[in-house]
Amino acid sequence: MAEFPDIAQEDKIELYFQYRIRRNRPGLLGDIASLLGMLGFNIMQLASVSEHRRGFLLLTDRQDSIEALKIMLGSIEDVELDALRTPALRDRLALRHGRFIERSDSETKTYRFVRDELGVLVDFMGELLKRPGRQVIGLRGQPRVGKTESIVAASVYANKRWFFVSSTLLKQTILRSLPPDDFISDQFVYIIDGAVSSFRGDEGHQRCVDDVLRFSAPIVIEHPDIFVRHSRYNWDLFDYVIELRRDPDEEIQYDQYEREAARWNE
Numbered sequence: 699m700a701e702f703p704d705i706a707q708e709d710k711i712e713l714y715f716q717y718r719i720r721r722n723r724p725g726l727l728g729d730i731a732s733l734l735g736m737l738g739f740n741i742m743q744l745a746s747v748s749e750h751r752r753g754f755l756l757l758t759d760r761q762d763s764i765e766a767l768k769i770m771l772g773s774i775e776d777v778e779l780d781a782l783r784t785p786a787l788r789d790r791l792a793l794r795h796g797r798f799i800e801r802s803d804s805e806t807k808t809y810r811f812v813r814d815e816l817g818v819l820v821d822f823m824g825e826l827l828k829r830p831g832r833q834v835i836g837l838r839g840q841p842r843v844g845k846t847e848s849i850v851a852a853s854v855y856a857n858k859r860w861f862f863v864s865s866t867l868l869k870q871t872i873l874r875s876l877p878p879d880d881f882i883s884d885q886f887v888y889i890i891d892g893a894v895s896s897f898r899g900d901e902g903h904q905r906c907v908d909d910v911l912r913f914s915a916p917i918v919i920e921h922p923d924i925f926v927r928h929s930r931y932n933w934d935l936f937d938y939v940i941e942l943r944r945d946p947d948e949e950i951q952y953d954q955y956e957r958e959a960a961r962w963n964e
Contacts, residue, residue, distance in 0.1 A: 836922030892925030
């Protein structure tokens with residue numbers, strides 16, 4: 699990854715530019731960089747974001763340069779334009795980490811990670827937790843894949859404290875009343891284990907969960923599928939859903955939780 703000095707950004711248009719390499723000939727990157735310079739773009743950051751794709755963070759003060767870039771790229775047979783847009787969070791993280799965050803084809807607000815990408819996951823979730831107001835994030839994953847640890851690390855990244863409303867980390871936690879006033883703040887991340895709350899939470903705990911979900915603060919719900927299945931809430935509650943697997947082919951299944959719930963309620 700190459701980074702370039704900051705320049706004055708007043709009246710500048712910031713863009714994420716990505717192209718796919720059709721033929722990786724010598725000098726291709728230099729030709730693209732020269733084209734960008736000729737059109738008046740400042741290259742702020744660039745990186746390979748996959749084996750055959752490169753991404754750039756650009757600045758320009760010329761709207762006509764954007765259309766000119768699209769036209770000129772169409773005449774270069776060695777590359778294909780993938781993206782030329784206002785940079786989103788995952789564009790910036792792709793440049794930082796050298797890989798693009800995978801998003802579900804069927805669920806537009808669902809993002810996928812594997813354990814080898816925990817650093818990217820922590821950065822991604824941490825940036826979401828920094829956002830003002832209520833952000834509700836669902837986190838899917840099998841037992842002991844690193845869900846809770848990732849939430850705690852992302853909270854540290856976001857410079858926020860964390861509070862367990864329900865959890866099985868170290869010991870079982872089931873909150874039955876609102877936390878003290880000192881623990882009610884947008885500087886906390888509230889963590890709910892959807893399986894524990896659904897299967898082991900009594901009426902007092904359910905009222906507490908309802909109250910927490912009205913906080914103007916970041917909230918992360920582990921096992922969101924179970925939470926939705928066994929509560930009055932639906933998927934509209936969630937701003938983002940994150941999936942964490944040990945490998946890309948691992949299936950996320952909840953049969954084990956259903957069996958454990960049956961034993962809990964015997």
